[in-house]
Amino acid sequence: MNHYHCWLQYRPMTNQSLRQSYQQWLRCVSLPGGHPSPLLQSIRDELNRGIGAMLQMPVDFVEGSSPQNYLTVIGKPNQPLVRECLGPKLVEDLYQMKDEAYCIRTVAQAEGGRIVITGHTDRALLYGVFHLLRLMQMNEPLEQLDIRETPRNPLRMLNHWDNMDGSVERGYAGSSIFYEHGRITTNEQRIRDYARLLASVGINSIAINNVNVHETETKLITPAFLPDVAKIAGIFRSYGIQIFLSINFASPVELGDLDTADPLDSAVRQWWKERAKDIYQYIPDFGGFLVKADSEHRPGPFTYNRTHVDGANMLAEALHPFGGIVIWRCFVYNCMQDWRDRQTDRAKAAYDHFQPLDGKFLDNVILQIKNGPMDFQVREPVSPLFGAMEQTNQMMEFQITQEYTGQQRHLCYLVPQWKEVLDFDTYAKGEGSTVKRIVDGSLYGFKHSGIAGVANVGSDENWTGHTLAQANLYGFGRLTWNPDLSAEQITEEWIRLTFGPDPQVIETIAHMLLSSWRIYENYTAPLGVGWMVNPGHHYGPNVDGYEYSRWGTYHYADCFGIGVDRTMKTGTGYTAQYFSPNREMYESLDTCPDEYLLFFHHVPYTHRLKSGETVIQHIYNTHFEGVEQVKGLIEKWKRLEGKFNQQTFDHVLSRLMEQLEHVKEWRDVINTYFYRKSGIPDEKNRTIY
Numbered sequence: 001m002n003h004y005h006c007w008l009q010y011r012p013m014t015n016q017s018l019r020q021s022y023q024q025w026l027r028c029v030s031l032p033g034g035h036p037s038p039l040l041q042s043i044r045d046e047l048n049r050g051i052g053a054m055l056q057m058p059v060d061f062v063e064g065s066s067p068q069n070y071l072t073v074i075g076k077p078n079q080p081l082v083r084e085c086l087g088p089k090l091v092e093d094l095y096q097m098k099d100e101a102y103c104i105r106t107v108a109q110a111e112g113g114r115i116v117i118t119g120h121t122d123r124a125l126l127y128g129v130f131h132l133l134r135l136m137q138m139n140e141p142l143e144q145l146d147i148r149e150t151p152r153n154p155l156r157m158l159n160h161w162d163n164m165d166g167s168v169e170r171g172y173a174g175s176s177i178f179y180e181h182g183r184i185t186t187n188e189q190r191i192r193d194y195a196r197l198l199a200s201v202g203i204n205s206i207a208i209n210n211v212n213v214h215e216t217e218t219k220l221i222t223p224a225f226l227p228d229v230a231k232i233a234g235i236f237r238s239y240g241i242q243i244f245l246s247i248n249f250a251s252p253v254e255l256g257d258l259d260t261a262d263p264l265d266s267a268v269r270q271w272w273k274e275r276a277k278d279i280y281q282y283i284p285d286f287g288g289f290l291v292k293a294d295s296e297h298r299p300g301p302f303t304y305n306r307t308h309v310d311g312a313n314m315l316a317e318a319l320h321p322f323g324g325i326v327i328w329r330c331f332v333y334n335c336m337q338d339w340r341d342r343q344t345d346r347a348k349a350a351y352d353h354f355q356p357l358d359g360k361f362l363d364n365v366i367l368q369i370k371n372g373p374m375d376f377q378v379r380e381p382v383s384p385l386f387g388a389m390e391q392t393n394q395m396m397e398f399q400i401t402q403e404y405t406g407q408q409r410h411l412c413y414l415v416p417q418w419k420e421v422l423d424f425d426t427y428a429k430g431e432g433s434t435v436k437r438i439v440d441g442s443l444y445g446f447k448h449s450g451i452a453g454v455a456n457v458g459s460d461e462n463w464t465g466h467t468l469a470q471a472n473l474y475g476f477g478r479l480t481w482n483p484d485l486s487a488e489q490i491t492e493e494w495i496r497l498t499f500g501p502d503p504q505v506i507e508t509i510a511h512m513l514l515s516s517w518r519i520y521e522n523y524t525a526p527l528g529v530g531w532m533v534n535p536g537h538h539y540g541p542n543v544d545g546y547e548y549s550r551w552g553t554y555h556y557a558d559c560f561g562i563g564v565d566r567t568m569k570t571g572t573g574y575t576a577q578y579f580s581p582n583r584e585m586y587e588s589l590d591t592c593p594d595e596y597l598l599f600f601h602h603v604p605y606t607h608r609l610k611s612g613e614t615v616i617q618h619i620y621n622t623h624f625e626g627v628e629q630v631k632g633l634i635e636k637w638k639r640l641e642g643k644f645n646q647q648t649f650d651h652v653l654s655r656l657m658e659q660l661e662h663v664k665e666w667r668d669v670i671n672t673y674f675y676r677k678s679g680i681p682d683e684k685n686r687t688i689y
């Protein structure tokens with residue numbers, strides 16, 4: 001495998017009969033006639049590239065009709081050739097398809113057959129083509145295709161936390177692919193390749209700058225940078241991806257135009273309207289703004305005694321004439337908390353701030369909510385804000401970049417975590433009110449909704465630092481397209497596409513990936529309590545690193561016990577933010593799942609878990625086990641030597657070896673800390689310092 005190409009390897013087909021069959025089907029491809037749109041050009045390019053590499057032959061493109069048999073036909077349902085192939089009944093049925101949906105069908109004909117890829121938009125056709133290429137990469141037969149695909153989430157989005165100096169906040173894969181030295185990059189090929197990767201898994205939106213908008217980035221919405229932003233937008237457009245910008249709420253002031261950014265001030269409102277007009281002149285299909293306001297010292301409406309509604313609606317009004325939307329983040333909490341203050345609970349903040357505002361936002365505003373109430377820890381309950389605002393568009397924010405999950409030095413495959421979150425039943429509207437049904441918009445009929453992920457990509461040759469972390473990007477895309485796909489299916493697809501068909505490779509890497517999140521959890525902060533990392537950069541163990549700080553992230557360990565009492569009865573009352581029966585489930589020690597125990601309860605070290613172990617013994621056991629499990633990952637990986645290129649083998653091995661060293665540090669720091677605090681020895685008498 002070539003790590004730059006990720007899951008678009010297009011390796012030459014070695015199976016002779018399959019190759020001949022594919023060659024027959026794809027020798028000639030019919031595309032819609034007329035002036036080709038940039039998207040159709042991308043389809044052409046991708047077919048040339050994919051078929052050229054896999055089948056070692058050129059593709060003969062024809063426009064519109066052709067008497068040829070064994071023809072692949074790509075076109076809209078109303079095109080004569082598509083109608084002729086599929087018949088009027090099916091075509092009529094296809095008229096109901098949504099804009100991004102596609103159908104791929106093999107139709108038998110007297111002398112052979114045709115493969116038809118159809119959908120209403122060029123973007124849908126591009127998705128269909130990527131699907132076909134994926135099937136070919138996985139050596140699937142094409143003789144009887146009958147595929148109908150509709151993306152479940154309207155917005156399938158990446159958030160880049162890239163800064164214009166080239167750095168990436170929480171980036172672990174090199175520098176930004178968009179910016180260098182305060183300017184937009186000239187390396188357009190890299191962006192094009194990125195757009196291809198994203199489109200191939202159905203991503204349709206991207207915010208290209210950090211939510212923390214600093215001085216230079218504030219100017220991205222001005223004519224100083226818009227021509228360059230428009231160039232990036234143009235590349236993404238040709239892959240069906242809309243771009244968004246993160247904005248600085250204080251822009252009118254910081255750009256020196258006004259002396260206030262008060263959202264109810266008419267000059268401010270006018271200012272944003274003019275900016276919107278400017279932007280759309282350069283980028284007619286601009287997606288809109290992503291906003292971090294009144295969060296971690298970022299400016300926002302609070303400065304002017306205004307609300308989030310005032311702030312978001314002002315921007316929404318400015319974007320409305322052009323069809324743009326405002327994605328307003330709910331990551332709002334007091335980051336100046338006194339650790340002695342036991343009443344304030346950061347976990348409650350997003351709900352407390354936003355839930356009372358339900359129904360007040362304009363309908364081109366979406367609230368973007370992190371999956372958990374804290375901040376992307378390895379294990380957190382689902383944010384209780386999901387489903388709690390029936391009349392307000394909501395979307396999910398996941399973190400693909402592994403800030404708290406090993407920073408792409410450790411293996412931590414997050415698809416199983418995301419699956420758990422999306423499958424969680426909030427009971428917002430009775431049983432079956434899963435998070436995935438809230439964020440796909442179907443439960444409440446939201447006008448806009450979807451899933452965003454903080455990107456894990458940078459300038460490293462392999463894009464993601466750890467080559468196996470490419471699976472997180474792939475899996476994110478596939479899940480946002482269809483959250484019902486199983487983690488196993490996504491995983492197997494990714495491995496087959498990336499590493500090829502060898503069953504031993506598939507089985508080994510699948511096992512490694514699918515066990516890695518649990519392994520990471522085993523050797524880091526126990527039982528849902530979170531944090532315990534070094535402050536600032538968040539890498540490596542530091543049990544009290546955040547204990548006496550202002551961030552609201554405490555575990556309250558003393559010599560008797562540990563955990564945060566978030567119950568209504570004796571704690572912060574956070575459990576009340578959930579719908580029944582989740583509220584009661586978390587409230588009661590008897591029913592609270594072990595993995596969240598210390599998130600919701602403060603218990604003695606001798607408290608017995610449902611597993612039968614005491615809390616302290618669980619801590620020791622999982623931390624010793626975590627090290628053994630990482631050794632197991634290394635053993636497994638070593639057996640794959642020679643199965644693919646040495647460079648990839650060596651690279652992953654060296655990351656795993658580094659992980660092993662680091663895991664030992666985690667084990668010893670955590671075990672020693674709790675042994676010293678509790679004075680309770682390990683039942684198995686293993687070494688604790």
Ligand code: GCU
Nearest residue numbers: 169170211212292331375403
């Ligand atoms: C975390 C992260 C920050 C980021 C913030 C956010 O706190 O460490 O780097 O800016 O989340 O999501 O806004």
